[in-house]
Amino acid sequence: MTALLQALVLVLLFRIAASRFNITSLPGFPGDLPFRLETGYIGVGDSDNVQLFYYFIESEGTPENAPLMLWLSGGPGCSGFSALAYEIGPLSFDYAHSFDNKPQLKLNPYSWTKVANIIFIDAPVGTGFSYTNSWEEYPTLNDTISSAQTYEFLRKWLVDHPSFLYNPLYVGGDSYAGKVVPIIVQEISNGNEDGLEPQMNLKGYVLGNPVTDQERDENSRVLFAYLKALIDHGLYQSTKRNCKGEYVNVDPNNALCVYDLERVNECIEDINLQQILEPKCNPQSPKPIDRKWHPQEFSEKDPIDLLLPSSQLVSMPWCRATNYILSQIWANDKTIQSALHVVQGSIKEWVRCNDSLTSSYVQDVSSTVGYHQNLTTKGYRVLIYSGDHDMSIPYVGTTTWIESLNLTLDSQWNPWFVNAQIAGYKVKYTLGKYELTYATVKGAGHTAPEFNPKECFAMISRWFAAYPL
Known part of the structure; x- marks a missing residue:
């Protein structure tokens, strides 16, 4: 059966409720877009009640041969536009020329769309421009529902875009997407083995600073703090001894451990967990004099992302979060929403990361290490990378669960280079046809x-081209 005929059959089978539009220009960007952008x-x-919004950008190389990657942002509840505009997409904000609440866009010379076709999705429902006609059907969202919705989205998207059915397929994401991506990959693998249509040409997955096993991730922060000289040797050894290596689920009656962790927290509480060298400048109330350690404080959530009054911004040091203000202004502009073909009235307000969704989201999968373990038998290629100054998901925790997979060491820990300078370090593992590359940045x-x-x-x-990093 030809791909076109197969797609027609599947369209009837799925009853696809899809709408898509080619975007040739965007307010804030000078001239026509030099790449193909589709939104939809x-x-x-049930009854296609959930409408998941996406941005699809064809590779600027040879889209018919380039990999196809579905990319999920973290959160949960962060829009795919965040990854598109601030991380790996072809557009970024031009801060130097954005005035009077009129954000300007420019090209990103390091866009991953130069080597891949990428679908940036607003998932789960309630993220970005994605919406539902009846929230009563989804009183709570969780990892399982989110993964199932995204898997169904990908199946239907491929049916609606049959020319990409045979491109090498990868699923990628960072931060909290580390929870759902392995589940989605497992769903795709199971579907292929069960003969579900369309058969997907799945080759592997990509994860950046991924939430994987939250207790293990958070527990590694004490070791990370010691390795980065945020706490000294004596405090690290005392904390390790008194807490017996357990820094998250702490017995409150263990006075020595609690005391040590209070000292640790005193050392790191004013550190920006997401980049320890950058200012921590989210608004905070004054510290109480008798502040005590509590596991929730030690497991600090991501810095809040607010539109701050300009008077506050003037008195604060530069903060990366202020970069995100432009996306809030841009995406809530009705002219922009019209250009993107957003359904009018479908959402009240666009936010980069939906905090209200995060507060109601149920994290029903505590660890995805088991999914990674299952996938080692499938012959996939896997890239996992960590920014090595991230304390929210420290690289030392990520390396620990990777080593627990009991893979064969293929190449030892070595530097990798860009422009003759060390860009990070890498190690590669294999198991039969399966291969996992781990890299620090x-x-x-x-x-x-x-x-x-x-x-x-x-x-x-380099990784897509199967070259050594």
Whole structure:
């Protein structure tokens, strides 16, 4: 059966509720876009009640041969536009020329779309421009529902875009997407083995600073703090001894451990967890004099992302979060929404990361290490990378769960280079046809391509081409 005929059959089978539009220009960008941008919705769930919004950008190379990658942002609840505009997409904001609440756009010379076709999705529902006609059907969202919705989205998207059915397929994401990406990859693998149509040409997956096993991730922060000289040797040894290596689920009656962790927290509480070298400048109330340690404080969430009054911004040091203000202004402009073909009235307000969704989202999968373990038998290629100055998901925690997979060491820990300078370090593991490359990005924070775009572009270009990093 030809791909076109197969697609026609599947369209009837799925009853696809899809709309898509080619975008040739965008307000804020001078002239026509020098790449193909498509936006649209795919309906999923019962009666296609959930409408997931996406941005699809064809590779600027040879789209018919380039890999196809579905990319998920973290959160949960962060829009795919965040990754598009601040990390790996072809557009970025021109801060130097954005005045009077009129954000300007420019090209990103290190866009991953130079080597891949990328679908940036607003998932789960409630993220970005994605919406549902009946929230009563989704009183709570969780990792399982989110993964199922995204898997259904991808199946229907490929049916609606049959010319990409045979491109090498990868699923990627960073931060909290580390939870759902392995589940989605497992769903695709199971679907292929069960003969579900369309058969997907799945080759592997890509994860950056991924949330994987939250207890293990957070527990590694004490070791990370010691390795980065945020706490001294004596405090590290005392904390390790008194807490017996357990820094998250602490017995409150263990007075020595609690005391040590209070001292640790005193050392790191004013550190920006997502990039320890950058200012921590989210608004905070004054510290109480008798502040005590508490696991929730030690497991600090991501810095809040607010539109601050300009008077506050003037008195604060530069903060990366202020870069995100332009996306809030841009995406809420009705002219922009019209250009993107957003359904009018479908959302009240666009936010880069939906905090209200995060507060109601149920994290029903505590660890995805088991999914990674299952996938080692499938012969996939896997790239996992960490900005090595991220304390929210420290590289030392990521290396620990990777080593627990009991893979064969293929190449030892060595530096990789960009322009004759060390860009990070890498190690490669194999198991039969399966291969996993782990790389650090030197000096980068939580969303590594946002901090080190040139190095991360070199990394993904080489990896897609099966070259050594």
